Amino acid sequence: MSQSGSVVGGPTIVDADVHEGLKSIRDLLPHLDPKWHNHITQYGWQGPANPLPYVVLSGEDGTRIDWMLEDKSMRGSDLNLMRKHLFEGEQITVGILNGDFRPSTMQGWHEFAADLAAAYNDWQIAVWLDPEPRLRGAIHVASHDPQIAAREIDRLGQHPQIVQAFLPAINDREYGDPYYLPIFEAAVRNDLAVTLHHCGHTRSALGYPRYQIEWHATAIPQTMMCQLASMICNGVFDRFPELKVVVLESGFTWIPHFMWRMDEHFRSLRVEIPWVKRKPSDILRAQVRVSTQPAETLSKRQFLGLLDQMETEDMLVFSTDYPHWDSDSPSRALPAGLPDGLQQKILSGNAVAAFGPRLLP
Amino acid sequence: MRQVVFGADELAPGEMRAVQYGAMSVVVLRDRHGRYHALRNACLHQGAPLSKGTLGPMVDGSAVGQYEPAADREVLRCPWHGYEFDVESGRCPADPARLRLRTYPVAVEDGQVVLGRDTVPGGQGKL
Numbered sequence: 001m002s003q004s005g006s007v008v009g010g011p012t013i014v015d016a017d018v019h020e021g022l023k024s025i026r027d028l029l030p031h032l033d034p035k036w037h038n039h040i041t042q043y044g045w046q047g048p049a050n051p052l053p054y055v056v057l058s059g060e061d062g063t064r065i066d067w068m069l070e071d072k073s074m075r076g077s078d079l080n081l082m083r084k085h086l087f088e089g090e091q092i093t094v095g096i097l098n099g100d101f102r103p104s105t106m107q108g109w110h111e112f113a114a115d116l117a118a119a120y121n122d123w124q125i126a127v128w129l130d131p132e133p134r135l136r137g138a139i140h141v142a143s144h145d146p147q148i149a150a151r152e153i154d155r156l157g158q159h160p161q162i163v164q165a166f167l168p169a170i171n172d173r174e175y176g177d178p179y180y181l182p183i184f185e186a187a188v189r190n191d192l193a194v195t196l197h198h199c200g201h202t203r204s205a206l207g208y209p210r211y212q213i214e215w216h217a218t219a220i221p222q223t224m225m226c227q228l229a230s231m232i233c234n235g236v237f238d239r240f241p242e243l244k245v246v247v248l249e250s251g252f253t254w255i256p257h258f259m260w261r262m263d264e265h266f267r268s269l270r271v272e273i274p275w276v277k278r279k280p281s282d283i284l285r286a287q288v289r290v291s292t293q294p295a296e297t298l299s300k301r302q303f304l305g306l307l308d309q310m311e312t313e314d315m316l317v318f319s320t321d322y323p324h325w326d327s328d329s330p331s332r333a334l335p336a337g338l339p340d341g342l343q344q345k346i347l348s349g350n351a352v353a354a355f356g357p358r359l360l361p
Numbered sequence: 362m363r364q365v366v367f368g369a370d371e372l373a374p375g376e377m378r379a380v381q382y383g384a385m386s387v388v389v390l391r392d393r394h395g396r397y398h399a400l401r402n403a404c405l406h407q408g409a410p411l412s413k414g415t416l417g418p419m420v421d422g423s424a425v426g427q428y429e430p431a432a433d434r435e436v437l438r439c440p441w442h443g444y445e446f447d448v449e450s451g452r453c454p455a456d457p458a459r460l461r462l463r464t465y466p467v468a469v470e471d472g473q474v475v476l477g478r479d480t481v482p483g484g485q486g487k488l
Contacts, residue, residue, distance in 0.1 A: 267406070
C-alpha cells in the first residue's frame with residue numbers, strides 16, 4: 001500500500017458519491033461574477049429552495065451523527081474532517097465529489113443559475129480539488145440552457161481531477177429530450193461521464209408522499225428508471241456509444257426488473273423508436289453504471305443471483321454517500337465472501353472503466 | 362421433405378397463408394416485391410399464429426423522430442404482442458442475437474409454391 005492507501009496499479013476503493021458542502025452561500029462570492037453579489041449580500045438570496053419536507057434520523061442537515069462537525073456546521077464542509085472520516089476511517093482511495101448545490105433546480109433566473117454553477121465549480125476546485133489529490137470533481141451546470149451548460153463543461157472539462165458532468169434527476173426534465181444533447185456532446189468530447197443524482201426536487205410518482213420512508217424508497221429509483229428510459233428511447237446512447245452514465249444513490253436491486261421490462265416492451269414496440277439499435281438491457285450493460293448505496297441488504301446468494309439476472313459484473317460501483325445519515329461502509333455494504341475479483345470490480349475496477357484514466361491517482 | 366402447398370397465383374404480394382408442413386404449421390407469405398418466404402407459424406414469445414398478424418416494411422430510423430421504412434427488409438408482426446420477425450432471416454430486429462424464428466426454403470416450380478429443402482431459397486424456384 002502506498003501512503004494514499006492505493007495498491008500499485010490502481011485504486012483499491014473508489015467512492016463514487018461524496019458530498020462536499022458550502023458552509024454559507026457567501027462562500028461563493030470570491031468566485032461569482034460581481035454583478036450578482038448584491039443579491040446575496042444585500043437582498044437576502046440564500047440559495048436554491050429545497051421543497052423536501054422531511055427530516056428524519058440524522059444530525060444537522062442530513063449528516064450522519066458520528067460525522068457531525070464539532071461546531072455542528074453544515075455537512076461535508078470541512079476537508080480535514082473529510083480526510084479523517086473518509087480516507088482514514090473508511091480507507092477510501094479516491095473520492096468523487098457530487099456536492100449538494102443544485103442550480104439546475106431553480107425554476108427561473110437561468111442566467112443567475114448558470115453563473116452560480118460556474119462559481120460553485122471554481123469553489124469546488126479551489127477548496128477541495130486543489131488541496132486534496134485524492135478527490136475528483138464534477139462540473140455542475142444549469143441544465144435549463146444546454147448551450148451555456150455545454151460551454152461550462154468545455155471550460156473545465158480538461159481539468160485533471162474533473163471526471164464527470166453532473167445532472168440532478170428532476171422530474172420535470174427529460175434528459176433524453178434532444179434539447180439536452182449539447183450537454184451530452186460536451187461531456188463526450190471532454191471524456192467525462194454524465195452523473196445523475198436525486199435532490200429535493202426529485203418526486204415519486206405520487207409527488208411527495210406523506211412520509212420520508214415512502215419518498216426515499218420509491219422516488220429515487222423511479223426517477224432514475226424514468227431518466228434512463230428517456231435517454232434510451234430518445235437514442236442518446238446510440239448517438240454517443242462512448243458515453244457512460246453513472247446513476248447514484250438509487251440502490252441497485254431494481255436493475256433486473258428495469259432491464260426485463262424495457263426489453264419486453266422493446267420487442268413489442270421497437271417500431272415506435274426505430275432509431276434505437278440495441279435492446280435496452282444491452283445499452284444498460286454497456287453504458288450505464290449504478291452506485292451501490294444505499295445497498296439493499298442481501299445474502300451472498302441473493303447478491304450473486306442478482307448479478308446473474310443483470311448478466312454482468314460490470315455495472316455496480318461502490319459509493320458511501322459521505323457524510324449522509326445512510327452512508328455505506330466499503331467493509332460492510334457488500335455481502336461477505338464475494339469472489340475477490342468481483343469485489344475489486346465493484347470497489348474500484350468498474351469505476352475506473354466508467355470514469356476513465358483521470359480517476360487513477 | 363418437399364411439399365406442394367398451393368398454386369403460385371393464389372397469393373398476392375403482401376398476403377400470407379398458414380399451411381401444414383409435416384407436424385408444423387408454417388406461414389407462407391409473399392413480400393411486397395412478390396418474393397415468397399416461409400417461417401414457422403408460432404411466435405417465439407407465446408406461440409401466437411403469425412399468419413394472423415401483419416406484414417410490412419421494417420421501420421428503420423436514423424435519428425430521433427425519423428420513421429424510415431426499409432426498402433429491402435420486411436417484417437412479420439405478431440398479432441398478440443407485436444413481436445417482429447424479419448421474413449428473410451427469421452430474426453427479431455429487437456433482439457436478433459437471441460430470437461430467431463425458424464425459416465423454411467420455399468420456391469415456385471411449374472406454377473406451384475413448393476416448401477422444402479430441395480428448393481432454391483429466395484423464392485425464385487427452379488423455373
